[in-house]
Amino acid sequence: QLQLVESGGGLVQPGGSLRLSCVVSGFSLDSYVMGWFRQAPGKEREGVLCISNDSGGSTTYAPSGKGRFTGSRDNAQNTVYLQMNNLKPEDTAVYYCAAVEWITVQVPCIVSSLGYDLWGQGTQVTVSS
Numbered sequence: 001q002l003q004l005v006e007s008g009g010g011l012v013q014p015g016g017s018l019r020l021s022c023v024v025s026g027f028s029l030d031s032y033v034m035g036w037f038r039q040a041p042g043k044e045r046e047g048v049l050c051i052s053n054d055s056g057g058s059t060t061y062a063p064s065g066k067g068r069f070t071g072s073r074d075n076a077q078n079t080v081y082l083q084m085n086n087l088k089p090e091d092t093a094v095y096y097c098a099a100v101e102w103i104t105v106q107v108p109c110i111v112s113s114l115g116y117d118l119w120g121q122g123t124q125v126t127v128s129s
Contacts, residue, residue, distance in 0.1 A: 004098070034071075051072070080097060098113065
């Protein structure tokens with residue numbers, strides 16, 4: 001069974017940091033393009049960043065993820081990460097990780113949710129004082 005499980009969300013004050021994790025099972029991470037997305041109440045899901053399946057795990061950032069967010073992957077641990085720094089109230093959202101097998105898309109990275117066919121259940125991040 002292919003599965004993605006996010007964790008690490010919570011309540012944090014403005015200016016704080018969080019690191020989200022996404023553990024995958026049932027497939028090999030090095031064959032998949034991975035993405036992080038978020039959805040705030042009343043808004044559409046938006047891309048944060050994607051992580052390619054190349055050996056360096058190169059990352060492409062969507063506008064929402066540039067500057068304060070960093071993506072990484074640990075293939076040995078079957079885990080991808082989203083490091084979020086200097087968090088702002090507008091970062092409040094449910095954060096999702098997503099996966100698509102590289103052979104399906106044959107591109108290094110996708111920041112659109114339409115490109116992914118595997119999703120986690122999400123983890124809530126709330127930035128508030």
